[in-house]
Amino acid sequence: MNNYYTLIYLNREIKEKIGGCFFRFAISPHKDVLHIYVGAQDSTLRLIFSTNSRETALFLDGYRPPKKRNVIDFFPFLEGQKITDTELANNDRLLSIHFESGKKLLFKLFSGRPNVFVVENNTIVDAFKNPEKHKGTTPPQPMAPDFQDEVSPRRSPKNQMTEVNPLLPRNLLPSLIEQHGVGEMSPKKVKAFTLEASRALEQDPHPRVLKTGDFCLWSREWLDIPSEKECTEVNDCVSFAYKNAVHLRRLHNKKEDVAEFLARNKKQKKSMVGQLKQADKSLGRADEYEKYGHLLMAHAHESISPAEDTISVEDFYEDNEEIEIPLNDRGTIAEEAEYYYEKAKDARTAYEKAKERLPKEKKKLKNIEGLQSQLASIDRLPDLNSWLKEHKSSLRELGYGSSEDKQVSSPYRKFKVGKYEVWIGKNAKSNDKLTSLAHKEDIWLHARGVGGSHVVIRMGNYKDYPPKNVILQAAGYAAFYSKAKGMKSAPVMYTKRKYVRKPKGAAPGAVVVEREEVEMVPPINPKEY
Template sequence: MSFDGSFTHAMVHELEQTVATGRVSKINQPYANEVVLTIRANGHNYPILLSANPTYARIQVTEIPYVNPAVPTNYTMILRKYLQGAILKGVTQAANDRVVHLHFTSRNELGDQQELLLIIEIMARHSNVILVEQSSGKILDAIKHVGSDQNRYRLLLPGAQYITPPKQDLDNPFNGPRADLTQTVKDYPNQEVLAQTLQHQYQGLGKDTAAALAATLHETGDLAQHFQAFFAQFDAPQPTLAELPNGKTNFTAFPYPDTTTNQSLPTLSQLLDTYYQDKAERDRVQQQGSVLIRVVRNELKKNRNKLKKLQRTLDATENADEYRIKGEILTTYLYKLSRGATTVTLPNFYDNEKHLKIALSNQLSPNQNAQKYFKRYQKEKNAVSYVTTQIKQTQANVDYFTNIMAQIELAAPKDLTDIRLELQQGGYLRDHDHQRKAKAKAKKRRKQRISQPDRFTASDGTRISVGKNNLQNDKLSLHTAKRTDIWLHVKDIPGSHVIIHAANPSEQTTLEAANLAAYYSKARDSSTVPVDYVPVKRLHKPNGAKPGFVIFTGQKTVFVTPESDLVDQLAANNPK
């Protein structure tokens, strides 16, 4: 389901019941287009996510942890100036549009009370979060600045007058059906056509909501009653994660017709967390890690091309022995050679039944011709040694960057910092980020810390740690873990280092840790994944090896199929 006006209606109702009259305790902007306001209400802290992401724009209470930037943005500072400690008086919706107003009251620098609006407009790529002074209608700031060159209808800039989005000449379905509802249903017996017609008559109907309404109106009985009953369900939602006939997953405020219910959630916010968690995380990783992805792809392409060239060179040196044989035959039969000849055919004493035709230079003496073949043989022999070494090093680079790419694919946004640092330390990535330049002096004074690995708890209470990138892996396996702890890693596949913090874990704990190792690897979507495990004391990092690379002996292997439900359960087992 799209986050349409009807779903917005239900979400506003939920927020009004949950956080109204609460006080703003924290304001952060973890990502460029997203703000999290933590509101203290009824003895609980509720992180309210206001997302102007072009693909995943929404408003909700979120339980997904976010990592905030070291330096707050200017927009964050403006919000903190006006909203820190403010009271949320209420949450309202503009008609049935995807525009939500959060009404705040606070005190200014002089102690005078002021009324403020934090407005989120959920409109795909035009989505925005705007702070407005209610009395004057002046914009204090917006998460996205929109000038006259982008929008002639209205400016979204500090100091500009806030103008509401263009109104649609449509009816609010929560005010009841139109008088011509019965005639409309008669005129459009086809459900698909009726759904399209309803979208042009009523405000805030997404495609799937309109289709569900059309299916309801085709039932026998009082159409007006069916219409009102349909929209009444948005005021008493049954948050539903459903499967569509095409196999895709969808979220709805209540079960829609022609869908298979997969999961019911207690609240709309929990529904959105469940639906968006992986999708939004992948999108954020793609956005924030775009530079890293480009660098790694370029390095992979460069090393793979180099590997092909080296292999061709190695293949060309397979005939090196021919030069040695020709040199030895020429040396043996020097007395038969005369200066000025261009070819000679001599008995091949390595093959008694054949003669060998050998090309000569008429500018060289017979002995010089023989020495030329010996030199060519020595050159090819040296090339074999050099090329073999280069192939080994280049293949190691390919494996390394393949591993980095797999880590980016599996990473959460918070893990990208360590991957960026690793690429910078390896000389593959230059630091062009303007914020990092601004903090250059501070970075000289303090060494950048490596983030903590993810933590899980086995069914029997044993702690398990999972490194999400090479720097974490090195620190976890070589410095943090005890020598008696158990180390796990998928066999011959890029993945995370996993540590069981116990010397003799149970078979169940070992299988659960192996499941984590398989899940946080490139084999996440595979079945029967081999996972090696060995005591940490048997790990060894060769001198000069790249981050995350270790060798080991005496390992045992188990086979598991990654299960996301088990991973969630092990994460939920962590002590609060």
């Protein structure tokens, strides 16, 4: 989202709007997001920085009152300091905001670990992410990219273009190459085309967000992909693209949760309908059991040996052919007959109940399929929320409820991280219950060195670890529900549940961890994520 060419224009726009303003305060209302409030006497703006590797973005937004609870404050020593300049590193995605005290905020917008550092005298004195790791170290330095004069003839068109200009937006190059037939060009023409495309980015920007969700500076003549939004300022399009990406992520996660629930229910209902359709077999068994009862009653005056498992009698329903009837150790033949009469009665009852239940289960299956069809067509989060509210009773009948609903009767808190369910203990006894119920392959987490809740990531039948972002988010929950809640970041250990044991006679909530890994994470309130 913040390609180098994007940052050229963004830096100019930010400098124009916040130059001479004062740093008011900075908070992190959500994981991986920093809001920096800056302003003059009569106005305040927010500089929003997302360090999510999939949604890295920096842009200015309008004022919005900060949350008063469960937020983390950052860089209090900058409060009241005047902004004197903003600066973009030459040919690199490092943007600085300078203050009159000589300190600066250095935004690193590349690699898988974006971050913002407070720098003084060329030394990092604080950081948004992992401050303890970075304090006292040298800040990131601009890395001059390698611009090639010659194009390698055997490389792909995309690699040829990035040899000429490594700063080009790589996510858009495949479409650019296809539209202009770059694959058919000679190396010399590829170089000339690349230089021309670079000049268009530098001198003739057309900020827009494509229907694909990508931010773009090329005009439709250069890249003929329809626009979702066109802007006069780069900042506005970056803001739109970021918010749209966040919206789509939240929509996907919430929609996937409901879709998986409906898919499970559909599978169960289809299986149930299939079984109920086989109800005729119960009627057939009823006839067979009743026949056994009649045949046995015809021999009720006879005795049987306790050691016998079957009895052989003449089947007067089948021309007196010999038939073997299993015995069930009921005592007398009459009692064996009574057993089969009861079996026949139960089988007929099951048949009648199945006949009565089948249309109801078919209706439920049809309802689930209808819900699946409606869900598939929803592409906006507000529409999904409205749909969930509209169908709340239908979904609840199927067993779907909110985390809050489930927590009323649950001995521990339950939340979702993507498709993974996360359990969080409420107290020492709840911690014991949670950990004892967890499967050996589940992931167990706890804030290191302080009291707090046990946290478990449910893994189902999977033996692998979940994606790292899931572990980090659950670790943030563990930090929040611990005595490290007030820290900017806290160490959280995690391991497989099978490596956690409770010593005999140990106090409630006390465990021994045989092996562990540790991550430094900011506390996250799951109710606000």
